[in-house]
Amino acid sequence: xxxxxxxxxxxxxxxxxxxxxxxxxxxxxxxxxxxxxxxxxxxxxxxxxxxxxxxxxxxxxxxxxxxxxxxxxxxxxxxxxxxxxxxxxxxxxxxxxxxxxxxxxx
Amino acid sequence: xxxxxxxxxxxxxxxxxxxxxxxxxxxxxxxxxxxxxxxxxxxxxxxxxxxxxxxxxxxxxxxxxxxxxxxxxxxxxxxxxxxxxxxxxxxxxxxxxxxxxxxxxxxxxxxxxxxxxxxxxxxxxxxxxxxxxxxxxxxxxxxxxxxxxxxxxxxxxxxxxxxxxxxxxxxxxxxxxxxxxxxxx
Ligand SMILES: [Zn+2]
Numbered sequence: 001x002x003x004x005x006x007x008x009x010x011x012x013x014x015x016x017x018x019x020x021x022x023x024x025x026x027x028x029x030x031x032x033x034x035x036x037x038x039x040x041x042x043x044x045x046x047x048x049x050x051x052x053x054x055x056x057x058x059x060x061x062x063x064x065x066x067x068x069x070x071x072x073x074x075x076x077x078x079x080x081x082x083x084x085x086x087x088x089x090x091x092x093x094x095x096x097x098x099x100x101x102x103x104x105x106x
Numbered sequence: 107x108x109x110x111x112x113x114x115x116x117x118x119x120x121x122x123x124x125x126x127x128x129x130x131x132x133x134x135x136x137x138x139x140x141x142x143x144x145x146x147x148x149x150x151x152x153x154x155x156x157x158x159x160x161x162x163x164x165x166x167x168x169x170x171x172x173x174x175x176x177x178x179x180x181x182x183x184x185x186x187x188x189x190x191x192x193x194x195x196x197x198x199x200x201x202x203x204x205x206x207x208x209x210x211x212x213x214x215x216x217x218x219x220x221x222x223x224x225x226x227x228x229x230x231x232x233x234x235x236x237x238x239x240x241x242x243x244x245x246x247x248x249x250x251x252x253x254x255x256x257x258x259x260x261x262x263x264x265x266x267x268x269x270x271x272x273x274x275x276x277x278x279x280x281x282x283x284x285x286x287x288x289x290x291x
Binding site for chain 1: 181
């Protein structure tokens with residue numbers, strides 16, 4: 001089980017207390033009615049899905065209830081940083097090299 | 107902590123579990139509120155309630171027969187054993203008249219179990235996936251978490267005493283798993 005740090009509770013908690021919320025920092029368009037169908041579809045559905053560092057939303061749903069953001073390395077499944085909603089994305093790159101996790105073999 | 111009672115066991119016939127070094131009891135009804143508001147509203151709420159609302163994550167502040175538990179940055183659980191919910195709500199609504207907030211009476215929604223004894227930590231850890239060692243979960247700490255699939259609020263009242271606040275309809279599920287878990291300790 002993953003242990004995830006909640007930036008509001010300031011403790012590590014088991015993954016079971018959290019819900020995944022998709023990619024972070026996707027701003028809703030200011031004027032949706034002025035968008036083309038392609039632009040709207042892009043906002044709704046298209047995600048970056050990187051192999052490496054990804055900024056994503058999480059919610060501590062069975063704890064403090066807050067949404068927050070996290071940087072997770074999708075290769076190793078390691079959390080690199082967590083930060084409160086509204087704070088800028090930390091400038092963190094994936095640790096090099098992204099070696100397989102010794103404990104899980106992934 | 108004061109010695110004035112907040113939780114009191116509902117009586118011997120209501121014990122869920124009584125074994126050497128382990129006891130689980132139902133508790134008498136309390137007045138309970140879910141309070142939401144910003145720090146300014148929380149300050150006023152604490153003054154009116156008689157127990158200040160803690161601003162520190164996972165903290166609980168107990169004053170005599172009242173307590174305020176931090177649940178989130180703008181959310182607290184208020185407990186009172188010495189007055190009806192209706193009377194408390196009137197006083198707080200007056201004090202909070204000009205502060206945006208939500209004060210919801212959840213007295214009938216929640217019930218609490220007391221889990222006590224030297225085996226309390228181990229029993230809870232059959233279904234609670236938190237480190238309950240006193241170094242990680244000291245006396246006075248309170249948090250929302252999961253008990254198996256049921257959401258609870260776990261509050262450490264003493265070295266060997268915990269309160270488990272849960273929704274009323276989940277209580278039989280939690281009691282059943284505690285009895286089951288105690289067999290395996
Ligand atoms: Zn949290």
